[in-house]
Amino acid sequence: MNGTNKHISILGAGESGVGAALLAQAKGWNVFVSDFGKIKDKFQQELTNNNIQFEQEQHSEDIILTSDVIVKSPGIPHKAPIIQKAVAKGIKIISEIEFAGYYTQAKMICITGSNGKTTTTLLTHHLLRKAGLNVGLAGNIGQSLAKQVIADEFEYYVLELSSFQLDDMYDFKADIAILLNITPDHLDRYDYKMENYTASKFRILQNMTANDWFIYNADDPIITEHLALTNTKAQLAPFSLKEEQTQGAHANEQQITITIKNQFTMSIHDLALKGKHNTQNSLASGIAGRILDIRKETIRESLSDFKNVEHRLEFVAKVHGIEFINDSKATNVNSTWYALESMEKPTVWIVGGVDKGNNYEELAELVQDKVKAIICLGVDNSKIIEAFQGKIETIVEAKSAMEAVGFGYQLAKKDEIVLLSPACASFDLFESYEDRGNQFKDAVRAL
Template identity: 60%
Template sequence: MNETNNISSTSAPSPLERAGERLVVLGAGESGVGAAYLAQQQGYEVFVSDFGAIADKYKAQLQGWNIRFEEKQHTESEILNATEVVKSPGIPEKAPIVKVLRAKGIPVISEIEFAGRYTDAKIIAITGSNGKTTTTGLTYHILKNAGLNVGLAGNIGNSFAYQVATEKFEYYVLELSSFMLDDMYEFRAHIAVLLNITPDHLDRYDYKLENYADSKFRIVQNQTAEDYFIYCADDAETLKGVGKRTIAAQLLPFSIQKALLLGAYLNGEELTINTPNNNHFIMTITKLALQGKHNIYNSMASGIVSKVLELRNESIRDSMGDFKNVAHRLEHVADISGIRFINDSKATNVNSTWYALEGMPDGKVVLILGGVDKGNDYNELAGLVQKKVKAIVCMGTDNSRIHAAFDGEVAKIVDTASAFDAVNAAYKLATKGDTVLLSPACASFDLFKNYEERGEQFKKAVMEL
């Protein structure tokens, strides 16, 4: 394919153009296009390169802003003269263009790192293997309802960089993946939250849990004694990481297993929070909008953030009581013939599925599993499957490892290769009072574009029953 066929020709110099400073953006999704706009606003010469096809929406934005771009290729002559490169978190280190950039010593950073340079807003940064989307959404909900001027970004919402370029928020709540954290160096979180560390994405970390954990702990780098680090005191890997580091921030743990002087803990049925500024908060857990043990942890983390910011208790309670979870994360779809259908398509690893099952009734779950297996150890689910699950519906192109793990452990396992077939099979296996739970424990790329499409097709199939 001729290079010039895929490179846009529109270009307009910025009135603020920095002499000799050229920013290249790899990946033209939400984060990349946002970074390109902010870079142009800040006076860089900007070029965007995507090895795949660029969605029409983003192509139109780049053209409207007169930002040069290419798709379906990486042209080295356009990229290797960069002063700095902003890389999409989805591009792995093993990608050839990234290897060349590293070899040449050209700085490669994330959109979050880049955007963080151009805002003086207070940053609440949230990471973890599981629960970060829910906790980020809940924290944003509490802050916004309390009247704070707050933005939502990272893995959720609109591009952080684009918001920095176009808004004047005083606070940001950011959901950060390990891939984002890997390319962050000077970024500082005023309040950092680490929910948990369980095996995930290990193919990006040489299959070593300690490498993945190190990535998660990058969230505390650059914090000072004026900042706060909120973490789960019941999570073994997190405690191991805290133990081997000197963390400058003030530590605020949370636990459902033991009482804590500072942070959050359970006192019977009461979620109790104490923060260093003598702020105290109590809420009965039965009044939380998010139920289940894992969601008590999520609510604790959000609650600590709220009390660090000295929000009113009444406002926090109202927000924690009326929050609606994000789509595809333990999302109630419908009750049909007395059977409850739950969409947990965002559960792309075993631990997420474990959390989902943990909150389900004993012996009454028809579980839909399967997809692209990332090296899953299904043994972690064995105890919960025996206790909670009456049947498994496999939804994937290769279900052999699910069969190997659970044949003989549940009464029935069936194979399907579409959301429609999976829902219909589950409906036939379920009886009144049961729950059909889509919580795949796998990535979606064998049958779907992403977990969102998987969840939407599941919901559509349910509504067609």
């Protein structure tokens, strides 16, 4: 895409917006960056240092609506007035990933799904790096893809893609696409219609050819139903925890088996990531590795020595035989469901915060199975108490991470677990889920 003397506006000046601005400038575009909110100091500095024109806390329509192209931050909804006006004028609106894709020939391994994206992206990146491939990490994670494409040193990129990013992608193509699962999330952006959200996830298949691969969860009914109605040229590699796959992967209680190019097996007990959902993540990454002809030894090693992302089922410490686990990144019921499902010992569960319309009913069965006591960590815990009163004998309330950890230490015994998996956002008592996780870890270490 030739940018010479063409005008590009970039809406949103976070990691992806600033990355897109730097790439656009490098490719000869006239660049204008506009953010309706406040721009973080470090991003302002970067724009200033590179002589890129920007504004904050407003959108200057006279400049934006005369653009040839608009790169939109994934956080800006299509209903935003400035976007509606741009659409009415027929201006091309794309995502940073789409824009970056115009300027690189690198192979793209793209990962989406409602849960497990970050873990699978990091695991796949770890595997490719271990195999000695020249690979970058981008999308919803790490440095902006557009920024990395300026130097364009990588032959492969592993990208974590949200449905919001996929919505503004048109010509971009994945060489390997991974779809982990589809559960209701962000439905407010999709007119509260599940089929709209599903269609958005399936955009990951756009432009794929017979040389490309689609790795997907065969146990997810929404995916299999939609796939049956989808016409794709890509080769299919399903993974399952229920049935064997002739081309793909499956797992049982003992081992995982990947059947791509020839058979690979590995004991399930050697996987670094525990829990059924993590077995799915490992299967997806392993398939991608085999498609890329990575040696079996390398795959085995990578799947067994991977260290997961901070605040996601992160082991903190063992104190007098009690294991403390930080899953502060679980900000919805679905993420917490996965966390509880992977607990193999009696668990004291720390839950609560700002509720995004949670239905705790979905956790009822798991909680009765796994949880011996509940510690509520939020300003208003009435909904949680109401949901589990009478089902769980001990429910207490804490107003700080320190107090919650103290209760956990009293309520758990040797060979039991204290799990922080809040199922809620954090901003009633904390600055962010990272702040909540860090305070939790500090309190555990102070025991």
